[in-house]
Amino acid sequence: MIKRPIVFATAVCLVTLFTMVFQPMPAVNAQTLDRIEANRAIFHQNFDEWIGIRKDGRAQAVLPPKDPEKVVYLTFDDGPDPKWTPLILDVLARYQAGATFFMIGYNAVSHPEVVREIASRGQTISVHGFNHVDLSGVGYTYFYNEVHDTELAIVEAFQGNPELIKQFGRCFRPPYGKKSDLLYANAEAMGYEVSMWNIDTQD
Numbered sequence: 424m425i426k427r428p429i430v431f432a433t434a435v436c437l438v439t440l441f442t443m444v445f446q447p448m449p450a451v452n453a454q455t456l457d458r459i460e461a462n463r464a465i466f467h468q469n470f471d472e473w474i475g476i477r478k479d480g481r482a483q484a485v486l487p488p489k490d491p492e493k494v495v496y497l498t499f500d501d502g503p504d505p506k507w508t509p510l511i512l513d514v515l516a517r518y519q520a521g522a523t524f525f526m527i528g529y530n531a532v533s534h535p536e537v538v539r540e541i542a543s544r545g546q547t548i549s550v551h552g553f554n555h556v557d558l559s560g561v562g563y564t565y566f567y568n569e570v571h572d573t574e575l576a577i578v579e580a581f582q583g584n585p586e587l588i589k590q591f592g593r594c595f596r597p598p599y600g601k602k603s604d605l606l607y608a609n610a611e612a613m614g615y616e617v618s619m620w621n622i623d624t625q626d
């Protein structure tokens with residue numbers, strides 16, 4: 424059993440040490456994008472039932488802490504990234520620490536094997552939008568597509584391992600931290616909670 428202060432210190436160090444360096448968007452297979460579009464048409468009506476997301480499914484980042492005074496929630500945005508994500512996963516495993524990975528759908532489509540690896544290591548996956556654009560001023564349809572396409576990209580990565588869907592939490596981190604009443608309303612309409620941050624590592 425690791426003592427709480429050590430866990431706390433370790434978590435703070437993890438936040439400080441690890442950077443998710445922004446990578447240029449890789450090319451995504453056009454066939455994959457076509458498949459996502461087709462899936463959206465098919466599963467638009469019953470997506471929740473299809474992938475088995477619990478209505479109350481929540482990412483680690485918004486779960487109530489057992490001790491509010493001594494809890495750090497680690498979150499990593501903008502991945503998955505084939506170079507950095509495995510390094511982060513190794514360190515989290517070393518300290519038996521949990522984290523939430525807020526994914527860009529475009530990157531999830533490009534690196535499905537990394538999506539699977541995150542989930543199979545017991546970490547939580549949530550949504551950061553498909554194209555990493557400011558969604559604070561967009562209408563519901565635009566917002567829905569950004570979130571839903573990211574969900575599809577993640578689910579697509581789990582094909583063959585459907586049990587991994589339990590690692591998906593319905594939580595949304597706004598790109599660039601740009602939030603608004605409209606964004607909160609759109610997220611709520613999709614059954615999402617919005618997760619911000621209170622420490623930015625400036626990486």
Ligand SMILES: [Zn+2]
Binds near residue numbers: 500501551598599
């Ligand atoms: Zn971001």
